[in-house]
Amino acid sequence: MMILRELFIVNFIIYGFAFVFNAPLKSLPKAGLGGSVGWIVYLLTQQITGSVIISTFTGTLMIALLGDFFTTQDRKPLTVFIVPGIVPFVPGFGIYNTMLAIVEQDYPTAVHHGTTTFFVGLAIALALTIMLSINDYRKTKKAAKTKGKSRSVLTHALEDQSESQLLDEQDS
């Protein structure tokens, strides 16, 4: 019962923040769904491991996975689904508490909050980066297979380079 109540609250928080961040109206239900599934994964992992950092990591991984699925479905950038989804995990209060403790000259508490903030932030960022990199790799491989061309970068202005693939890397 507690979990259901918490899930309902988290779901509404995600909807609310998606609205505040001006997410497109059509993507709201999907953002909410992704975030809620991520929260369930977070709770389950916390039951098993008891670590906030590991559970944040797995929860975010789930959100990124679902977000990626929704992206290919809807042709909307990944941010639209991820940013509202990670709001319940994000260590905003951590950094605020750190600074408050420093203002109040309570340095041990500041160090405690500060390290937790950093590692929770690291867990979220790492999960997103891992998902995105795998995704990118998959896409460039697919593109290389179909086109046989690679993306060109300006290394030297007068150097000749092959044409670039234009469309495939835009999403994600």
Add this chain to the structure above:
Amino acid sequence: MKNESKSIMVMAVYAGEILLKNGAETYRVEDTITHICQSANHEYVEVFVTPTGIFVSIDQKGTSNGNMMTFIKRIKTRSINLEKVAQVNDLSRRFVAGALTVTEAMDELKTIEKSTGYPFWQKALVGGLSSALFSVLFGANVVEFVIAFMASVMVNNVTSNMDRASFPLFINHLAGGVTAAVVAVLASSLIPMVELDKVIVGGVIVLVPGVAVTNAIRDSIAGDLISGMAKGAEALIIATSIALGVGAVLKVWLMLLGGILA
């Protein structure tokens, strides 16, 4: 030829500017500008994006087609508006696919930039409800929920009004923190069942830079070190200003009343 290059570049940087101002990731801004320029026959594109500026150089193949061009754009304000990010992303896709001319794209970008999104009162209301629910997650009761809701709406009001009057970031969030703390102090002195912390939590959650911290670490991991450092600094400044606002009010309250009413 030269004018064409210029208009493409201006359009691409404008698209990048809208993306960056509305909370897109660094790599997305760089990718969008690169794709737009490359699709318009400028094979050599080098983009460097930081949260405070966009730097682009473009050139065409061969030595005879004019000079290399560079455009620097300063970005001063940043917020989050995912709708605009989605719209610009869609536009750049259509432009790259060849469905739009440069002038059409420019006009569309102007309409996108002007759009305001959901009305402010709706955002304040929904944001307030979410923030109050956040304080429920931290264990607030019904009375605290209602007061946290009011605090959040007031904080939202104060900061967005000051934002419109273009006060600096630090002052805005300082005022937001002060507002939340004053509401919490008043409520907890008047109503005995209200705890200070829970109202403050609900009040400042809309300001707190959680997404910014995450994005900062994300950019740093991805190798965009300057972006990462800049976003991290911004998050730290915001957190400091909120904490200063809240801390100052609590300190004054303690000095004046000795905290007896807590």
